[in-house]
Amino acid sequence: MEVAQPYLQDGLEEDWKREIKEKKRRRNWKERLICLILRMRRSGRYSEDDGREEEEDEDDNDNEDKKQEDELKGDGMKELEIDLQVETKVDRDENVIIKQWKERHEEKDKTDAKRKHLKQKTDRYNTPGSPKSQEEELNDGRENLLHQQEDSTDDEDIGVRCSTEDDAESVGENVVKVYTKDNYPTNIFQTLTEFRDSCFLTDLTLSTEDGDPILSAQGHGRTTFCVHSPVLAAISSLVRDTLKQRDKAKSGEGDRREVAGDETDPEIQSWSLSLGPDLSLAGLQAVLEFAYSGDVVGLNGGMVAQVRAAAHALGVPRVLEFCDRESQQKISSKNRNNQVEGMKNHAADQMESSLRAINELRLGKVGCDVLLEAVGASVPAHRIILAASSDYFLGMFTHGMKESRQSTVVLPFLLASELEALIGCSYSGDLPLSWEGVFEITGLSLQLQYQPALSLCLNFLQNEINPNTCLDVASFAKAYDMEQLLKLADDFALRQFQWVSRTTKFRCLPAKKLLKYLNSHSLCISSELVVFKAVVAWIQYKPKKRSKLAKQLMRTIHFPLMTFKEFEEVQATNIWAEHKLVALYEKVLEDFCSNATAPLSQCRVYFPKDTLVLVGGDQISEDFSSRRTSRELWFGNSLRNHTGIVKSVEWRRLGEMPEPSRFSHEIAVLNGQLYIIGGRKYYGRDDILNSAYRYDPLGSGWERLSDMREQRCCFSVVVLGEMLYAIGGDSNPGCLESVECYCPANNSWSFSCPLDMALTGHSAKVLDKQIFICGGFGRGYQCWASMSLYHPERGSSGLSDMSRPRAHHCMEALGGHLYVAGGVTTDDGDIMATINQLACEAYNPAANCWTAFEALPVPHVGAGSTVMEGRFYVLGGSSHKDDSDTRMVHRYDPALQHWENMGVMPGLNTDIRAAILCLPPQLRS
Template structure:
């Protein structure tokens, strides 16, 4: 680039004075100069330093090394003896790494591979060449795999690579099901095994996987590790194990049975199983579901009907993208079913298939995008209310094909067993259920004669239904959910029409109060809570099935429309399930 500078403001046609300055710049001068110096280095010309690593000698120019490396800058500009030496031995450096880093000092380019990264990273750390060190860390992050993540984590720890250590540890937690089957896991020291299995963010399909991993690790070096079983077992969430596994595998395992220090942990788990009514008092870290990092809530809409069709199809909504997508269909067509989420799974109970009211039930596993049949209820139930508390699913009221029901039964996924519970005082078809302070609230419904505004509450520990102040309006087939410690009841049918109005129960004041009405009239719809908002979806407006969805903001007391479902669904069932990378799981299953 050249710029001539003359006398400004000279009239046209007037002879100009010769320029007094001329500025010239070559943009690629630095790179051209370094290329020339690199050729001199390669030809061992004008070199003033010889670096030795093992049997390898590398010639270079001090000024280039000092510019590229803080380590060499200090060496050549201080009172160290190396300042004046023409030959410097670097005992701690790998020869290959030294050659690559010296070349990088001249070219600014380096190829990092699986073969050289383990010598390049410590060498670049020693020579304080931060850009190469960071590039090595990024390369290793891309190489993370269940078979190597523990080794990379250990390597990162040894070389104080904080972000790489964090990422590899997080990867090990996310992929523990595969990691625990590797040789690297079996060779881990006790503290690192304990760190993994004690994490609340450990991602496992079931807690049985953690117990199996612990026993495998102990048996890999039984004489040395046998004494560590109690310390590791206290981090396994034994109460959340399937009962058959608990009795057939844990209690039968000699390492557990023959160790008295493990007995109180096994007793705690058995007590949790045998006394489900007392689970709210048996709280400890071992009774809490793990929450892996990256878990996000998704809204699932299951079954329902439109015109003369009843659906088995299921779709789910991602509130972060405002998008619906199909997932695996249920094994049976169902409308008027109860849908609930518990742990990692979605459960659908009962309903109506177009010909019969159902007692059958099924469970959806999002990690494999598949529905699995589970133990049927003791009673056929459609139009039921459903709620989850203390690891139990309560199915309340409904219709058995002949009469409205007041009966209640609960399902324990740990045992696969249904148990009868105290019946409500009122028969309720199309009632709704919500859980507040571990109490089960039954709201509204139809008793075969009257549309109800009454509400009753069951404390499972007491085993008796108690009256609660009635709602302001009669509501059958409404939507109910908990938000901000208050119980919301939205829409429904009062016996004369479908309603858009809504109200909420304030437990501190023990009163109901109105809120803003929805945009649409809705009955046989669902209402759920996600991230501090209520979502009302589907249902019937009195003339047609709906696919519209609206969201309620309690702070603004306002409903807004969001993206509609893919299908129209009256008598829909819905629940919110926390899933880990659901879209990726769906892609793998197709």
């Protein structure tokens, strides 16, 4: 990872040459900015007057520019002290970012001849192409960055720049992951087809041998076939060989007369190719359509010969192979249609092969019609591929700019290594990314409007974000005005605050940003001591200035919610040794003691991003004489931290499901809608349900769906793709091995491949697009320890068993593992008898093994479960020993490896079901 550099204090020196040597791949921002400015000055598009600095003499500026240019281009750099100020503005029309800068230098003593130090107080993300910086937004009235105090960055929202080598190593900065854009070959060939139809950058005209234009078979006024030579060269050996000959002629290695059919000057980009007179227009057009779509449309017996002739003339083996298969197979019209449909299904594979072939042309420098000169190297490419990937290059090559007529385009503000990565993505849809350079690649993608690479970069930033990088992501998103990414990064920092606050980058947070985090209702902490330690670490990083903010920061900590043991740690902190903070300590102590006896009314309120919803259930009466079932829906509006480890959920009533009330049912969430399926309405033989409903939280409406084919209770429902699968369960005849699939688009149920044995009281979950099923009762009420992998078309395959049999339990996917808790197990003395199961274990699919984790403190049989914000929730249920209800909610945090008591259930709690649902804001406050 290219770590952010800390602000260098006065008197701190670094060996600039050693830094360049150690970080060869790192971007030299100063060099790039100066190169860009010098280029803009020469073109007359830059003015130094920004209204802040006094206008300097023009001759002095010219001399200074020349001197800086000589220094940048020299073998070494002279001894300098640079104070660099950057202020960015956005040229919306031309997408040109003009950066204004000022620098000064003076000669150092001869004894310091080999050393220099850099004092830079601008955001690392103030790159060409970035909008107004965060510093400018928060310090709009300040005249000059150069005159601020050395530690003024504490109060400026200019991004997190602090890092250490330990931080970088902890997140695996050099670990490269290749991100791939889905359906990229299909998408780029669709764009190329649109370019061809609009005659954008078409450089090859096909004509007959005698020079007459080939008239279009449709007669739509199109008199020639104009195509892109790289696209046709990907399938045609004739075009590919001709391009190679043209390249040799241009370089002086070959003779222009050796270029067959070439009737143009080699220096001119557009060229023509003469073909044989016996080619049919329909056959030729079919081959050209194959080049752009990977498909041969309308091929029949009469067309095969014409297509083969055109493919032979152009040297297209893939089309010839298809024609050979068509000729050899004597098939019916119906089968032929099926074969053509099969060819369409393989069109994507054909386009992928063509894109690989175009990339091979680039790597071999065949047909490359533009050379991009960047800092460090020159990169050859095809204009049409660049234009199809980047709006920047599309505008450059198609809107009459001078670069559209140049074979070499100079990009002095770009590094060749980064440009090569983007261009490679254009030809493959793949982009290798790591934290070492993802911000630079993302910024460059924004600047060049490189949509394929940009989407992959954003996916990387969202998927790979971690406590060590979230603050960098937030600063980057703020600098580039990317609201959605900024919200995601801030949200991650708040919900992983306990780990984020331990990083060095956290200590470099601006004060305003820190206060915003500490006052947020999205701040997720296990105790107030976490907040206190974070505040102390932040203050002690720069105590001289930050101690002034201690009082304001301490107000965000709820000291009365601490236990005496936690407050002892507060007292033992050496921050109170400072004389100026003695009065503050007395106020903190008074605050803790005044409410220590009755803090019940005080708590820290935390609003989860998504909402935990409870559906249905039943409950036994206090005298065990009767049970009642529920139609209620509840949701957890907020989580509340009380004194010490005491926590609770604020439950609110969401509404009621349609009749009848039910328990032992199943629920699922698909596309933001809640599905309620099957279950029981009471305990009679005929009380098992097959009905299904769908709830839309945005419209607050219920919809009755088609009934399942079979009545089911004590079963499992999973979501795979866009389908719902109801697996096993109890029914009137007994246990079921059948599996039903629900298609929301058709509102219909259909049977899938059955299980290898009947199951009820089991649990099923999806992990990595695979369905896992564990435990449950079989026929004869035998409890199983099995774990299996189920495929809707192939059925079940066995995996490693659990350590003990288990049924009526909970299983959830979390962090690449499957966590199992609660339920019942067999009695060691009587395998047909069941007892409460408190032991818990987790399954690792990669190793196909089970590992035990902390046992539950109380029984949870028939409980609801879900995963919210990386924690495993088990809600309600009962005890098999005495049939008493378990009204408690427990939460397991894999990071802490501990179960937490989260309070009690709001209503009925046995055989209940839970899910995570996004509710409209008006329901929450």
